[in-house]
Amino acid sequence: MGKTGKTIAEKILSSHSGQDAYANDLVVARVDFVMGQDGTSPLAIKAFNEMNGQRVFDDSKIALVIDHSAPSPNEGVSNLHRMMREFASLHNVKLYDIGEGVCHQLMPERGHVVPGDLVVGADSHTCTYGALGAFSTGVGSTDLAAAMISGHLWFKVPETIKFICHGRLPKGVYSKDLILYLIGQVTADGATYMAAEYTGEAISELSVESRFTISNMAIEMGAKAGLMNVDEKVIRWVRTHSNREPKPVCADEDANYARVLEYDVSDLLPQVSRPHSVDNVAPITEVAGIKIDQAVIGTCTNGRLEDLRVAAGILRGRKIHPRVRLIVAPASKRVYLEAIREGILQDLIEAGAAVVTPGCGPCVGTHNGVPADGETVISTANRNFKGRMGNNKAQIYLASPATVAASSLCGEIADPREFV
């Protein structure tokens, strides 16, 4: 049998390994950028030293981000942060310190990732940059150390599962609803070992910011990467954020896919993940009316300017329900400043929101909004595992920024379509 065309994953892993690679091949590939955050970098620095690492492969291609506990909530974390600052200073690598933002917002926003790149990060949501047509994937701390020393890493070239999304999302229904729906369809291990490719009119109609939300959650179906074809929107977005030249990659028509799944999203309802797994998805009609105690807008999934804009559009001139606490964490300092300039934060604060430092805290339960026993939270984050927000006696629902904003007004899970 002659060789067929290639998926996006096969193309990027071929170009970075010098091998004509197809699914299930093993390659050692050159990486374009390496990222670690404060939950994983200390172990990576330990491994770096155990490997007798003397210097990093290229100090312009590494960044460490302090976002998971920022600013530090206790002395243990403070000492680990200091370890990162000392390593960054010693090896002259970029350190994004407290308040700069969430790693997965910073990597594309500060121009570290462009189409065609191969990027590894010691965080499972590194798959976010697939929206730019970059093969980016989460790794453990030892892999991170090896990549910092050698500039390379071994990969098993994944098979790809292709999602073709026809139609256009209706008003009040967003990319978050679409990805929650897809995860509900294929389940939490439906794409394990595989890359996901998202394509079709519903994807190409989305803004680049909205696309990040979809790629971000590829790991919640077990996928190694959440890839999209590069189009004009992506090229324009990248040119305004990076000085590096994009190397656009698109899948071949005759590429081989493990599965191809097609959906028409024209009648999609707002979707919500129920406790305690992300694939426990229901349409808004089945969960509306559930009382909530706390609402969270932010995280690497939905803390971008567009998300805050949608929330402010619903909350402007209104007051959140008196029983509800609304926490807003802009995804980065840039998002924060722009939201101030546009008046978005004033709208949100006047409606009753508490704005916290850009970072991951409320999502990962390190600080900034740990719920009480028995409380119910609705959040724009990407995980609702038991204990995820720091209390295993809390219930966590996941939804779009619009659904979270509408719910904070009503004091119960609410359909945002009545407010947009």
Next chain:
Amino acid sequence: MTGRAHRFGDNVNTDYIISGKYKFKTLDMNELAKHVMEDLDPEFYNKVREGDFIVAGRNFGCGSSREQAPLAIKHARIGAVIARSFARIFYRNAINKGLPVVECDTSQIDDGDELEVDLGRGVVRDLTKGIEISAKPLPPVMLKILSDGGLVEHFKKYGTFNL
């Protein structure tokens, strides 16, 4: 490698392997090893004899990317984890930390069965049942990292990837 099977089900996540309430407290892996699989089988650590195997179903090691999970299993003296499938970050971390992982049909293996594992040939023999199960052979790259004792040892030896 020969040892006994310790049987578990599908979707064993990294919190079951080593609970978060222990893993953030210490980097002493011998201490963490005492709590491996504790929520599924409180006696697990005491039952394991050196070289025994964990046998599981689908999606072993799903959840967090923390390396404490394969490390704690290794320090509990487990010879290899044999599962129908693995979550991929766990799989990588296991190889990098020198814990053999074998992917094969585990449906016929019962708790307590005597197993023989040939990593190089990709074969699991259930000596109790007298059956041979072919595993996906480990690719040479992974065998090399494993035989060096993990990725840290590999880098100490070669200074970079030498696969």
